Amino acid sequence: MSADENGATPNDGQNHETGDENRKRPFYKRPVVIVVALLIIGVIGVAGTLYYLHARQFVSTDDAFIDAHIVRVQPQISGQLTYVADADNKHVKAGQLLAKIEPTRPRAELDQAQAGVAQAEAAITEALGRLEAAQAQVAEARAQAVAPAAEAKKAADDLARYRRLNGIDTAAVAGQQLDAVRAQAVSAAAKAAAARRAVESAEAQVTVARRAVDAAKAQRSAAQAQVDQAQVTVGDLEVRAPIAGQVTNRSVNIGSTVAPSSQMMAIVPDHIWVTANFKETQITDMKPGDPVDIEVDAFPGVHFHGHVDSFQRGAGQAFALLPPQNATGNYVKVVQRVPVRIEFDRKDGGVDPSRYPIGPGMSVVPTVKVR
Numbered sequence: 001m002s003a004d005e006n007g008a009t010p011n012d013g014q015n016h017e018t019g020d021e022n023r024k025r026p027f028y029k030r031p032v033v034i035v036v037a038l039l040i041i042g043v044i045g046v047a048g049t050l051y052y053l054h055a056r057q058f059v060s061t062d063d064a065f066i067d068a069h070i071v072r073v074q075p076q077i078s079g080q081l082t083y084v085a086d087a088d089n090k091h092v093k094a095g096q097l098l099a100k101i102e103p104t105r106p107r108a109e110l111d112q113a114q115a116g117v118a119q120a121e122a123a124i125t126e127a128l129g130r131l132e133a134a135q136a137q138v139a140e141a142r143a144q145a146v147a148p149a150a151e152a153k154k155a156a157d158d159l160a161r162y163r164r165l166n167g168i169d170t171a172a173v174a175g176q177q178l179d180a181v182r183a184q185a186v187s188a189a190a191k192a193a194a195a196r197r198a199v200e201s202a203e204a205q206v207t208v209a210r211r212a213v214d215a216a217k218a219q220r221s222a223a224q225a226q227v228d229q230a231q232v233t234v235g236d237l238e239v240r241a242p243i244a245g246q247v248t249n250r251s252v253n254i255g256s257t258v259a260p261s262s263q264m265m266a267i268v269p270d271h272i273w274v275t276a277n278f279k280e281t282q283i284t285d286m287k288p289g290d291p292v293d294i295e296v297d298a299f300p301g302v303h304f305h306g307h308v309d310s311f312q313r314g315a316g317q318a319f320a321l322l323p324p325q326n327a328t329g330n331y332v333k334v335v336q337r338v339p340v341r342i343e344f345d346r347k348d349g350g351v352d353p354s355r356y357p358i359g360p361g362m363s364v365v366p367t368v369k370v371r
Helices: 010-024 031-055 104-168 175-235
Strands: 058-060 064-067 071-073 079-084 097-101 238-240 245-248 265-269 273-279 291-296 303-311 337-344 363-369
Touching: 104 175, 273 363, 291 337
Parallel strands: none
Antiparallel strands: 058 363, 064 273, 064 363, 071 265, 079 097, 097 238, 245 265, 273 337, 291 303, 291 363, 303 337
């Protein structure tokens, strides 16, 4: 191959022309750029597909909070506090003493009620004594009525016999003798009737005595009821923890006056859960038992394990104090939210929430695996 006078070859001219064409071609039409762009688009498409396939397995919401059955501690009686446990933000056991109320008045009422029982017992003893005396009088009256009754019967039989004899033969019985027998029969009958009335009177006294015993026993029952009530009141002088949990929101001190309607403190139980308000379109594939990853805003990076426990039968607005009325012409459809209860899993390697100061009202983000 020969060179021209300037030492250039034909290939040099051809390469020079190709370079000029490449410089004139737009950047985005160059082969390398197109290949790289296609690769990037392919990678993005694959990544997007993988992300979609992964993300569709989960539903999440930030409208979720820690929940619990908070117990408000209230006294059962009125009075002034003489003792308040130093248990602010501390864990207490069920039955642990939290406060004491000044005991003078309730104990005086108990003493008075017990005195009423003693008085009623004395009344019962007295009434039983009267009943025994009345029963003895009945026995005595019945014993005393036996002889008059027998005499009355004998006199009546004699009178009947004399009358029969007089009917057969008027000369057999003198009129004076018949009158004497008749008078004796009348007298004996009167004595027997008096004896019967004495028995009836004694029996009436027994009835009165029994009623007195019943009344005394009723009085004792009423007095015992007052004692029982006074003992309950004395027992209420000590305010104890109804459940185990952490004491919060204490609002009383020694010397404070409390009443049955006043809240002294609150106890957050050990058992807590998550109430998550998912959109109604998010619970389509959700079911009880689905695993849940729980993140508490206060502890970023800590993942708690849980599971879906149950669904509220109805959207949250259905239980509002003033439910919305949609029977109007300007209705706008809004996606409703359904409260879902999520329980923590403390087993199977899950993080125990009791190790962290987690309480009702704290914000969480639950992520439920639905597929």
